Amino acid sequence: MRTALIGANGQLGTDLRLRLPGDVLALDLPEFDVTRADQVRNALHDYRPDWVINCAALTNVDACENAPAECFAVNAVGAAVVARAAAQAAARLAYISTDYVFGAAGERSQPYQEDDLPGPVNTYGVCKLAGEHLSLAHCPDALIVRTCGLYGHAGARGKGGNFVETMLRLADNGQKVRVVNDQRLSPTATADCAAKVVELLLVNARGIVHAAAQGVCTWFEFAREIFTLARRTVDLRPISSADYAAPARRPMFSALGSRRLAALGLTPCRSWREMLAEYLAARAPRPPEPNEIAGVECCRTSGAASRGIGPE
Numbered sequence: 001m002r003t004a005l006i007g008a009n010g011q012l013g014t015d016l017r018l019r020l021p022g023d024v025l026a027l028d029l030p031e032f033d034v035t036r037a038d039q040v041r042n043a044l045h046d047y048r049p050d051w052v053i054n055c056a057a058l059t060n061v062d063a064c065e066n067a068p069a070e071c072f073a074v075n076a077v078g079a080a081v082v083a084r085a086a087a088q089a090a091a092r093l094a095y096i097s098t099d100y101v102f103g104a105a106g107e108r109s110q111p112y113q114e115d116d117l118p119g120p121v122n123t124y125g126v127c128k129l130a131g132e133h134l135s136l137a138h139c140p141d142a143l144i145v146r147t148c149g150l151y152g153h154a155g156a157r158g159k160g161g162n163f164v165e166t167m168l169r170l171a172d173n174g175q176k177v178r179v180v181n182d183q184r185l186s187p188t189a190t191a192d193c194a195a196k197v198v199e200l201l202l203v204n205a206r207g208i209v210h211a212a213a214q215g216v217c218t219w220f221e222f223a224r225e226i227f228t229l230a231r232r233t234v235d236l237r238p239i240s241s242a243d244y245a246a247p248a249r250r251p252m253f254s255a256l257g258s259r260r261l262a263a264l265g266l267t268p269c270r271s272w273r274e275m276l277a278e279y280l281a282a283r284a285p286r287p288p289e290p291n292e293i294a295g296v297e298c299c300r301t302s303g304a305a306s307r308g309i310g311p312e
């Protein structure tokens with residue numbers, strides 16, 4: 001199997017590179033830009049992949065809210081550019097999408113399934129949903145994999161870390177941690193998501209498939225589990241989304257379930273607790289960065305960690 005992996009240096013891309021069978025062409029900024037149609041077309045034409053996986057995205061949700069044109073250029077138009085080039089190269093396309101295509105329905109108790117009606121509540125979600133549609137418009141047999149709250153050892157490049165690492169850094173600096181307790185999701189390790197994407201390619205899946213951890217928690221509950229498993233004693237308290245006015249609104253509930261995995265003969269993803277335990281067990285200790293000045297980091301992160309850094 002020959003796979004062109006776009007966004008290969010990101011946190012999901014890094015785990016995909018480790019797991020994809022066969023030959024992989026890793027493509028990412030700065031040499032490869034999904035907004036440059038000529039570059040994309042030439043790369044795919046020359047490589048002749050069986051599959052193109054598009055992981056490239058602007059993933060900083062607040063930055064996207066403040067710069068909608070840039071967000072649309074990469075997450076929507078870039079998706080169209082990749083999809084058209086994949087079609088021209090006669091390759092199958094897998095587009096990685098997000099739980100943030102949901103949220104407009106407000107409170108829910110059951111995870112969203114693949115056939116639930118999307119309704120994004122912020123610019124990032126709107127642009128990713130447009131990316132889904134544009135991928136399918138050019139490649140009607142595209143595979144759209146939606147996942148949720150990603151964290152991986154490579155860290156989300158768009159955000160300079162991930163939620164787990166941010167929590168541990170705050171704990172190690174002895175800082176107070178305040179995390180939102182009214183947004184529910186299914187946080188997913190990139191290792192598990194990447195493994196499921198590979199399984200989906202191998203069964204030639206098409207259409208929308210959700211690949212996210214089983215179970216639902218709030219960001220606060222996720223943080224509490226991180227500190228419990230990592231044996232850190234932390235002054236951790238819940239706050240509401242309203243307590244911190246982030247530029248972008250977040251879904252109050254965006255956990256993903258999947259009926260399609262079973263229909264395709266695949267096993268469901270593991271629980272978010274199992275994924276987290278494995279992530280922490282494999283994690284190498286990291287010395288503090290020189291610029292982690294206590295007061296500044298605390299102020300910046302108490303809001304950003306609860307909403308922006310790491311998982312969307």
Ligand SMILES: NC(=O)c1ccc[n+]([C@@H]2O[C@H](COP(=O)([O-])OP(=O)(O)OC[C@H]3O[C@@H](n4cnc5c(N)ncnc54)[C@H](OP(=O)(O)O)[C@@H]3O)[C@@H](O)[C@H]2O)c1
Pocket residue numbers: 006007008009010011012013027028029030032033034035054055056057058059074078096097098099128146147148149150151155156157158159310311312
């Ligand atoms: N992170 C989450 O919580 C989350 C949740 C659900 C779904 N997703 C989706 O999962 C996918 C992977 O996310 P991730 O967490 O791995 O993000 P990530 O670590 O930020 O990786 C995205 C990669 O895309 C690259 N990229 C950005 N603009 C590009 C462009 N114009 N051309 C080519 N490459 C470009 C980035 O490069 P630079 O770093 O140099 O900008 C980065 O290497 C994305 O489609 C995202 O929407 C993410």
